[in-house]
Amino acid sequence: GQQLNQSPQSMFIQEGEDVSMNCTSSSIFNTWLWYKQDPGEGPVLLIALYKAGELTSNGRLTAQFGITRKDSFLNISASIPSDVGIYFCAGPNQAGTALIFGKGTTLSVSS
Amino acid sequence: EAGVAQSPRYKIIEKRQSVAFWCNPISGHATLYWYQQILGQGPKLLIQFQNNGVVDDSQLPKDRFSAERLKGVDSTLKIQPAKLEDSAVYLCASSLGLAQTYEQYFGPGTRLTVT
Numbered sequence: 018g019q020q021l022n023q024s025p026q027s028m029f030i031q032e033g034e035d036v037s038m039n040c041t042s043s044s045i046f047n048t049w050l051w052y053k054q055d056p057g058e059g060p061v062l063l064i065a066l067y068k069a070g071e072l073t074s075n076g077r078l079t080a081q082f083g084i085t086r087k088d089s090f091l092n093i094s095a096s097i098p099s100d101v102g103i104y105f106c107a108g109p110n111q112a113g114t115a116l117i118f119g120k121g122t123t124l125s126v127s128s
Numbered sequence: 129e130a131g132v133a134q135s136p137r138y139k140i141i142e143k144r145q146s147v148a149f150w151c152n153p154i155s156g157h158a159t160l161y162w163y164q165q166i167l168g169q170g171p172k173l174l175i176q177f178q179n180n181g182v183v184d185d186s187q188l189p190k191d192r193f194s195a196e197r198l199k200g201v202d203s204t205l206k207i208q209p210a211k212l213e214d215s216a217v218y219l220c221a222s223s224l225g226l227a228q229t230y231e232q233y234f235g236p237g238t239r240l241t242v243t
Contacts (some may be wrong), residue, residue: 021170037194048230059219059234094205105170112182114226115161118170 019044021119027126036093038122040045040106050107050116051080051088055074060118064091096126130154130236134220140241146208149238153201153222159183161232162195162205163219171219177203178226210242 023040030036039047046069052060064075066082066089073080079092093100103121110117129205133152141147153160158179163171174193175185179200188195192211197203207214221232 050230058236059221061234062231065230067132073139107170109229110173110184112184114175114229115176116229116232120168120170 019111019117021108021117023106023119023122024124027123030096031081031128032088032096032098032126034096036096036124037090038104039090041088045086046108048109049082051091052105052107054105066119081091098128100124101126129230132220132222132233134235134238136238137236138239140243141210143242144209144213146206147210147240148204148206151203151220151235154233157222158225159223160197160203163221165217165219204231212242215240215242
């Protein structure tokens with residue numbers, strides 16, 4: 018079945034550093050989504066990617082839809098303490114009616 | 129605009145007991161989703177409604193889980209009887225419609241602990 022593999026599983030960085038994480042799949046996806054989940058809250062959509070090769074930014078966040086349509090990358094520049102949380106990639110299920118999620122990358126930022 | 133509301137926020141029960149969770153989606157959102165998020169994992173879809181009809185319940189353990197959205201607005205998810213492995217956060221999400229499934233808004237979740 019469809020699976021999304023995220024790496025790294027966790028990251029510990031200093032405030033001000035840039036961060037890069039990725040999501041891969043053995044299946045082709047036509048849409049890639051990146052969510053962030055703060056402790057005790059539900060996931061919040063950060064960036065949506067709809068086209069292979071697309072590069073989209075949201076403030077200090079930049080995400081790319083891989084050319085092969087089997088991967089996506091999320092970069093965070095100049096990290097700040099409020100970037101702490103779990104970052105999930107997601108894509109549509111085979112029916113295209115709901116989302117499947119990766120296991121997440123946990124980001125910790127020390128000031 | 130009010131977000132997705134869920135209650136309770138926390139629940140602790142013993143195995144074999146029953147429990148119910150409630151969700152009120154964003155006003156006007158036709159599609160409602162229930163996800164299960166086990167610690168260390170991403171959310172996994174349990175059931176999806178379009179208005180008051182079920183779109184997908186293929187991953188709902190129907191021997192113990194049930195869900196309804198009778199009037200096409202609020203929804204309840206029930207577990208009866210609960211097992212230890214049901215300990216998880218239960219997330220409710222909504223979207224305007226099936227065409228907007230990529231723009232889901234999540235509630236804060238209900239953290240269930242089964243002892």
